[in-house]
Amino acid sequence: MNATHTKTWPRSKLTTTALGFGAAQLGNFNREMSDSDAHALIQEAWEAGLKFYDTAPSYGHGLSEARLGQGLRWKPRGDFILSTKVGRLLTPRARQHIDFNPWVNGLPFDWHFDYSYDGTMRSIEDSLQRTGLEYIDVALIHEIDVATHGAHQREIFEGSMNGAAKALLRLRDQGVVKSIGVGVNECDVAVNAIQLADFDCILLAGRYTLLEQHALDELFPLCEMRDVSVIVGGGYNSGVLATGAVPGAMYNYAPADDTVLGRVRHIENICKEFNVSLKSVALQFILKHPVVKTVIPGTRSISQLHENVNLLNSPIPAELWSALKDDKLIRDDSPVL
Numbered sequence: 001m002n003a004t005h006t007k008t009w010p011r012s013k014l015t016t017t018a019l020g021f022g023a024a025q026l027g028n029f030n031r032e033m034s035d036s037d038a039h040a041l042i043q044e045a046w047e048a049g050l051k052f053y054d055t056a057p058s059y060g061h062g063l064s065e066a067r068l069g070q071g072l073r074w075k076p077r078g079d080f081i082l083s084t085k086v087g088r089l090l091t092p093r094a095r096q097h098i099d100f101n102p103w104v105n106g107l108p109f110d111w112h113f114d115y116s117y118d119g120t121m122r123s124i125e126d127s128l129q130r131t132g133l134e135y136i137d138v139a140l141i142h143e144i145d146v147a148t149h150g151a152h153q154r155e156i157f158e159g160s161m162n163g164a165a166k167a168l169l170r171l172r173d174q175g176v177v178k179s180i181g182v183g184v185n186e187c188d189v190a191v192n193a194i195q196l197a198d199f200d201c202i203l204l205a206g207r208y209t210l211l212e213q214h215a216l217d218e219l220f221p222l223c224e225m226r227d228v229s230v231i232v233g234g235g236y237n238s239g240v241l242a243t244g245a246v247p248g249a250m251y252n253y254a255p256a257d258d259t260v261l262g263r264v265r266h267i268e269n270i271c272k273e274f275n276v277s278l279k280s281v282a283l284q285f286i287l288k289h290p291v292v293k294t295v296i297p298g299t300r301s302i303s304q305l306h307e308n309v310n311l312l313n314s315p316i317p318a319e320l321w322s323a324l325k326d327d328k329l330i331r332d333d334s335p336v337l
Contacts, residue, residue: 001284003312004049007293010227011200012179014137016081018287019312020052021045021305022233022296026067027060028104033300035067042071044302046080048309052294054203054231056085056142056183057123061098061106062130069131082131083138083203083231085183086123086164089114115141115160120167124176135176139168140183140203144193147185157189165197172200181228187219194222201293206234206252208289210241210267210282210324211260213331223291230291233298241282244268267329274320280311281320287312288335 003019026038033041045053053072055064065084072080090109100106114123120141127136141164146153168180182193183203190202202223208215208230223230236242239250245265249256256264264278271278286295299305321336330336 001287001312001316003309004051006051009179009201009229009293011229014081014179014229016052016294017050018294019050019308020054020231020294020296021050022298023053023055023064023068024059025298025300026055027058027064028106029059029298030102030104032104037301038067039071041299041302041305042068044305045299046072046075048305051079052081052083052231052296054083054138054233054296056088057090057127057130058085058088058111058142060103061100061109061111062090063103063107065127065130066107069133073132077134081137082133083140084127084131084136085140085142086120086168087113087115087142087144087160089119089123090126113156115144115156116163117167118163120164121171124167124171135178137177138179138181138201139171139177140181140201141165141168141193142183143185144182145184145186145189153189157192161193161196165193165199169198179229185234187215187217191219191222194219194226194228199228201229201231203231203233203296205232206237208232208286208292209235209237210285210330211237211251211263213334216331216333220289220291228291229293230289232286232292232295235283235286235295235297236279240264242279244278263329266327267324270320270323270327270329273323274317276316276320277311277314279307280314281316283308283311284314284316285321285330285334285336288337290335 005018088111093110144160149156179200181199181201185205238253240256245261324330
């Protein structure tokens with residue numbers, strides 16, 4: 001595996017590097033990042049050969065898009081892929097009236113959900129203005145899942161298919177965007193979306209990892225059948241696959257229970273036998289599946305960026321994958337070659 005190894009998306013013919021740049025941290029997620037540090041991080045990612053950049057209007061209430069656009073604006077436009085999202089519209093508001101949580105000092109815009117046709121058209125136009133770029137490569141309908149909308153999810157989902165999906169299909173036909181899909185946290189929502197609309201791709205967060213392979217049941221076979229490309233985020237399940245089985249380790253944004261900690265500890269022991277990093281195994285496992293075209297771990301610093309590159313460039317012996325399967329730590333049908 002190599003961080004700059006490229007894969008071509010079968011439907012849209014976009015080419016992305018195995019390692020992408022998840023730009024949520026540019027929006028000051030949980031703590032502030034200076035403009036100069038943000039710019040330096042984007043430049044370092046470019047120098048490292050990363051050519052896929054994922055952002056969203058909600059990340060820092062527009063701050064991530066603005067910073068990413070500033071960092072990429074003078075790069076050859078055909079040399080990188082920009083992904084952003086629709087579903088939240090930003091409107092100007094005084095800072096003292098905005099609840100930025102979990103972002104810190106975002107831009108002075110409040111947001112509200114809007115998955116309508118007109119709202120989607122405006123969202124894309126707004127993103128083009130914030131980034132200062134002439135087109136967007138990938139547009140994803142953001143968080144139309146139960147985790148975000150709870151009891152209202154079905155209504156939100158149906159509205160997005162009748163509104164946002166139709167808008168994105170038109171924008172793709174017009175060449176304003178090149179690839180369209182959904183960015184969700186739940187496999188069944190992604191399956192329903194692919195069955196209802198002519199999508200090219202999905203961004204799946206946290207549902208295909210060393211700890212979770214339910215995507216192999218229905219979602220990934222459907223993606224293979226329909227040539228849908230997959231971007232994977234949340235490859236560490238929000239922490240435990242990065243920190244290991246330490247006290248207080250997080251699993252899907254909550255403290256990991258004893259069962260999860262025991263499973264991770266078992267995986268760690270096998271990694272130690274082969275002198276391989278748990279984080280390296282976690283990232284490379286995801287990319288072994290042929291429908292996965294890129295993985296986008298969040299990147300907060302230059303040192304973390306270099307670590308991510310090294311994690312993907314580190315060799316992993318085939319025997320390690322066999323050991324994980326022998327001990328039933330990953331599914332037998334998980335691709336590992």
